[in-house]
Amino acid sequence: MAVVASAPGKVLMTGGYLILERPNAGLVLSTNARFYAIVKPIYEDVEPESWAWAWTDVKLTSPQLSREIAYKMSLKHLTLQHVSSRDSSNPFVEQAVQYSVATANAILVDKNKKDLLHKLLLQGLDITILGCNDFYSYRNQIEAYKLPLTPESLASLPPFSSITFNAEGSDGAKCKPEVAKTGLGSSAAMTTAVVAALLQYLGVVDLPLSTKTVNQQTIDSKDLDLVHVIAQSAHCIAQGKVGSGFDVSAAVYGSQRYVRFSPGVLSSAQEAVKGNPLKEVITDVIKGKWDHEKTHFCLPPLMTLLLGEPGTGGSSTPSMVGAVKKWQASDPQKSSYTWRRLAEANSALEGQLKLLSKLAESQWEAYKCVINNCSSHRCEQWMKQATEPYGEAVVKALIGARDAILEIRLQMRQMGEAAGIPIEPESQTQLLDATMNMEGVLLAGVPGAGGFDAIFAVTLGGSSSKVTKAWSSLGVLALLVREDPQGVCLEIGDPQASEISSAISAVHIE
Structure with missing residues (x-):
């Protein structure tokens, strides 16, 4: 059974630069531009003798980049290794996978849940990531098609359009994808969506369903708090630095007034990069003193x-x-x-x-x-x-x-x-x-x-x-x-089908 989770992009309206230091606050609005993560098994079942296997398969597909990356995951160390040395990396998704699986291992202590987790892992993890067109700049395509610079022209592009590549290099190989972004926080939304989808799929959390209403009760959910801690950790490690975290917080909780966490809360995660086992680190991360502040905020009506x-x-x-x-x-x-x-x-x-x-x-x-x-x-x-x-x-x-x-x-x-x-x-x-x-x-x-x-x-x-x-x-x-004040949530059905209708409706401007 596939699990689909989505997380929104953000706009930091106030707090630029100041938000890097406590106790300065920023107003961050979440948007209707969402990143989707679809998680399902690679194999339908597991052979009885395979329970002793030490490795499982992980596959990451990014249709917009026409890219598929294959990994082996060590069930002992919970780390990913590329199957092919030619495969490019996606550090945000890789850290999200490692941190989410380590979290499931640390939290699910009941024997039945542990057995189910092991079975799910041995069936392999098939992960697909999709970002709404709004995360990327399609201005060049619109100008190349000689279309007017209007929202209607943007809406005429297919949902989840492919992202343009640089010209081929001298050796005939494709260069690094040329991804012009619009600044909506794609890496934070992508990391959050992958963490949320995996924690839901592995039976660790119970996420809210997609809805157009947000209330304080949803924002204070313990399951969302866990998604937040794991997504912040994975995102910071993938970035190679501890940022303010407002983009991940908006991706998890939606529009809000935000004050950053103390960077020291991630010191053990940074130690993991130097070789400390992730299994030992994850408990410190989960139990750490996460002292960020978030209070509900959204634009006034009309x-x-x-x-x-x-x-x-x-x-x-x-x-x-x-x-x-x-x-x-x-x-x-x-x-x-x-x-x-x-x-x-x-x-x-x-x-x-x-x-x-x-x-x-x-x-x-x-x-x-x-x-x-x-x-x-x-x-x-x-x-x-x-x-x-x-x-x-x-x-x-x-x-x-x-x-x-x-x-x-x-x-x-x-x-x-x-x-x-x-x-x-x-x-x-x-x-x-x-x-x-x-x-x-x-x-x-x-x-x-x-x-x-x-x-x-x-x-x-x-x-x-x-x-x-x-x-x-x-x-x-x-x-x-x-603006769409809802944070991370579960989606029903394939976003590639539902996005077509929402892209058409989004073009209606009062």
């Missing part, structure tokens, strides 16, 4: 997240982070002042968005009326749309949110200039200013670490289609991505 691809080339997040750290060390006084101002502005934006959600809850009709009226006007006209005190409170919160994002952008620009890196490059500044001057646009900014990768906007009511058209005229390709 607001839409938009992402745009300017097509000006990508940016290297690690090198930008390195430059900021170097600046902090060289100018502690100026950098701490900038960080304090940024933290205050991030907190102010969070406060205004939470206030808007409360205002929507207390007087829905009045809130809806104001938002819909403001959606067809530029911000300087918004106060005229408030005809009574309650409406005025809504507009004041909207303007407060705009003021906060402008302050965030200013501090991020100044930090970039001081560190000598393009956090909000001049081309992005012009684009964001033009976007914030459009009717019905509440916020616009560069997500995460900034750079040239992408821009985001939050629009009011039904104004998003006007923004995507305006972006198209400015050479910006609006993606099909929207």
Whole structure:
């Protein structure tokens, strides 16, 4: 029986750079762009004499890369080895498999469960990974087909389209895949989906089913906490460094306000890389003091997240982070002042968005009326749309949110200039200013670490289609991505069949 799990991509709306250090918080939105992992047995059954085998088979298929990798897994050491030396590696999936199987071994102590686990492993693990098109840039294909830079053009591509390769090398072999990404956290979503699917398949967790509603009870589930710990560990080891982890947390729990865990919690996992047996390490990882903080957060009602691809080339997040750290060390006084101002502005934006959600809850009709009226006007006209005190409170919160994002952008620009890196490059500044001057646009900014990768906007009511058209005229390709607050979940059926209908419905923009 196949198990299908999916995990969402993310957009870090506030907290770029600051989120690397506790206790700074970031607002991270999960999206409807999802990574899928399908796990099923390779063999239908196990021969009785095979129970003594010391190895089992693992197969990883990535249809979008037209790639299949075969492994042998040691049932004693729970480590993977390539069958062919020509096979390329996928360290994120490899670590996800090793950590998930080690977790099942550590947690399932009942003899019947242990026997079932052993049988499942001896049947082999057949793993397929699929990422929604939104994780990757198809701008070149759209331009090559001479299609307009619109979401409709993106939606016309087949779901799970193949990812383009570089030209052949001088020896006739394919080079490393040229994967242009949109910055939605594909490695975190992929790692989380594989961990979740394996832990479900091996009988360790019971994941929530895919649903359009998220509640606090789902977010606090112990099973999700286990998926989170294992996915964070596998992702950090695959990356070769302990990151802030907001992307994995969003992939597991969905949209949230996030404060990072203390890096020391993964010291034993880092020791495993040096040769300590994974079986011994996994218990430390599971029982470690995971002190990250997550609280439920999502955009207020009648607001839409938009992402745009300017097509000006990508940016290297690690090198930008390195430059900021170097600046902090060289100018502690100026950098701490900038960080304090940024933290205050991030907190102010969070406060205004939470206030808007409360205002929507207390007087829905009045809130809806104001938002819909403001959606067809530029911000300087918004106060005229408030005809009574309650409406005025809504507009004041909207303007407060705009003021906060402008302050965030200013501090991020100044930090970039001081560190000598393009956090909000001049081309992005012009684009964001033009976007914030459009009717019905509440916020616009560069997500995460900034750079040239992408821009985001939050629009009011039904104004998003006007923004995507305006972006198209400015050479910006609006993606099909929207906020979806649900984290990791179980899917029913093959995503390759269901994605076809969802891709078509996703193109409908208000």
